[in-house]
Structures are given as structure tokens and as C-alpha cells.
Amino acid sequence: MIGCLIIHGYTGGPYEVEPLAAYLRENTSWHIEVPTLPGHGRKLALKNVSHKKWLHAAEKALKQLHEKYDQIYLIGFSMGGMIASYLAAKYKVDKLVLLATAGKYLSFKQILLDVGEAIADGFRGELNKNKLYLHYKRKLGEVPFKANLEFLKLVKYTKPYLKDIDTPVLIAQGQQDSMVPYKTAYFLEKEITSKRKEVVFFERSRHLICLGNDKDALNTMIYAFLTKNK
Template sequence: MIGCLVIHGYTGGPYELEPLTSFLQEHTNWHIKVPVLPGHGKKLSLEDTTYQEWIQAAENTLLQLKEKYERIYIIGFSMGGMIAAYLAGKHHVDKLVLLATAGKYLSWKQIMVDLAALVEDGFKGNLKRNKLYLHYRKKWGAVPFKANLEFMKLVKFTRKHLKDVHSPVLIAQGHCDSLVPYKTAYFLEKEISSKKKEIVFFDKSRHLMCLGSDKDTLNMLVYQFLEKEGTATESH
């Protein structure tokens, strides 16, 4: 039997990965767990949470899965990808999937493109139809500065442990991601010690790649990587 831990991103929740988790639940008999990290979810409460608590919550779920299941897969999105990589290095897992993983963050070039689009939509009166604006408007004012510091501490801490990862790994990244520069995928590949690594780029995907126009292709890619027998083959 297979246990699959799925870890959401910073200021997010399981909804960020819902199309993927639903696809896997429909096409497999795996036991899939998507814990809500402390302070996260649809209603944010991040003022008094720490990055250690976020990691511990994911690790507790992983240990529960390891007690019951012979094979373990971990899927991590954004900050959750860094937590996933850290846990894969600390505990043996059979396969690892990293989606838009925040080994580095903020693509200023893409941010300027997105801002230009926001300004244009604002002048045209179309701001309420801009998906990027609608998504992040809900979070503005709900994320304390202290929580952003905790996020940066988590990335700094987990980066040091990328070298400990030896599981076969799939790294997926969107070219239009303004929060995680697409070249981060190459950084992760270089730092991770696994012999079996795959990198796949999605030309149209922004940061929330599991909810974007490429989600069906992404779902199948992740499923095929995890389902295939043996280990991954290197691909660039």
C-alpha cells in the first residue's frame, strides 16, 4: 500500500492542490493526506506561528503514514516543496514531486509583466476579472510581516538540506511564475543529490500551477512519474 503526503504553500491551503489530489484519488487507491499547516487554510491566522511549527505539522503526518504504508510519496508545492525536500532527506521516501518550489523566490521580471497587466486592466475597468488580482486581494492585510520572516527562515533552513535528498524526484515549474523564478528548477536539480531527476517546464503556468490552464497535463505527468515502476530517468 502507498501513502502520499501532499504539502501546500505559504499562505495557502489544500485548495491549491485540489485538482491534483482529486485526480490521484480518482485514479489510485493511495492514502492521500493533505494537512493544513498551522495558521494556514482559507482563513489565515499567521501572527503567532513559526516555520518550525509548519515543518513539524508536515513531519507528524509523514510519520503517521510511514507507520501504516510500505511506500511513501511526497508532493510539495511552493514553500511546501521545500518542506517536502527537507522531509525526503531526513526520512526515506520512495519518490518526491516538487511543484513551483520556493528554493528561490520573487521573479522581478515576471512581477513587472504582471503589474503592467494589472495597471492596464485597472484603466480599462477590468480589474475584477483579473485572476491574479482577485486571488491575492484576499490575502493583502491578512499576512503579518513576522510571518514573511518565518517563510524566509524556512527557505534558508531547508536549502541546506537539499543535498540530503536521494529519492527520485520530479521538478515541475511554470515559466510565468512571478513568485518563484523558473530558473529555480535548475538550482534545485543542482543542489539535490538524487541520481534520478526530471525537470519539466510549463510555458503558460503561473505560480498556482495546479489551478492553471496546464493542470490536466500536470496531473497526468505527476501520476505517471509516481506510478511508473523503478525510478525516474534523468531528463532535461
């Protein structure tokens, strides 16, 4: 029996990875677990939540899967990718998938392009159709400054564990990602010491890679990676 743990990103929730989770549920008999990290979800409550609580919650979910399932697949998106890497270094995991993983963050060049596109949509009176604008508009004012510091602490804490990962890993990255520079994929490939590593770029995808234009191709690629030579 196979258990698959999917970990969402910072200030997000299971909805960020729902198309992937739904695809795997429809096409496999695996148990798919997508926990909501403390303070996250549709309604954010990050005021007094530390990065240690995020790590502990994900670790607890993984331990519970280990109690019930023979094989474990681990998928992490954005900050969830760093959490997944940390867990893969500490525990037995059969395969690891890292999506737009925040080993580094903020591509200022792409941010300027995104802002320019939002401004253009504003002039056309179509700002409310700009998916990126709508997604981040909701979060303005909901994320305390301290929570951003906790995010940075988590990235710093988990980075050293990359060199301890020896499980097969798939690294997927959107080339138009304004939060995580696409070159981060190369950084992850270099730092992770697994013998089997695959890196794939999606030209049309931004940070929310599981919700973007390439989501169907992404889903099938992840499925192929996880089911290969099992």
C-alpha cells in the same frame, strides 16, 4: 499500500493543490493526505506561528503515513516543496515531486509583467476577472511581517537538506511564475543529489501551477512519474 502526502504553500491551503489531489484520488487507490499547516487555510491566522510549527506539522503527518503505508510519495508546492525536500532528506520516501518550489523567490521581471496586466484589466474594467489579482488581494493585510520572516527562515533552514535527497524526484516549474523564478528549477536540480531527476517547464503556468492553464498536463505527468516502475 501507498500513502501520498501533499504539502501546500506559504499563506495558502489545501485548495492550492486540490485539482491534483482530486485527480490522484480518482485515478488511484492511494491514501491522499493534504494537511493544513498551522495558521494557513482559507482564513489566515499567522500572527504567532513559527516556521518550526510548519515543519513539525508536516513531519507529524509523514510519520503517521509511515505507520500505515508501505510506500510513501511526497509532493510539495512552493514553500511546501522545501518542506517536502527537508522530509525526503530525513525519512524514507519512495518518490518526491516538487512544484514551483521556493528554493529562491521573487522574479521581479515577471512581477512587473503581472502588474502591467492587472493595470490593463483595470482600465478595461475587468480587474475582478484577473485571477492573480483576486488571489493576492484577499491576503493583503492578513499576513504579518513576522510571518514573512518565518518563511525566509524556513527556506534558509531547509536548503542545506537538498544535498541529502537520494529519492527519485520530479521538478515542475511554470515559466511565468512571478513568485519563484523559473531558473530555480535548475538550482534545485543542481543541489539535489538524486541519481534520477526530471525537470519539466510549463510555458503557460504562473506560481499557482496546480490551478493554472496547464493543470491537466501537470496532473497526468505527475501520475506517470509516480506510477512508473513502481
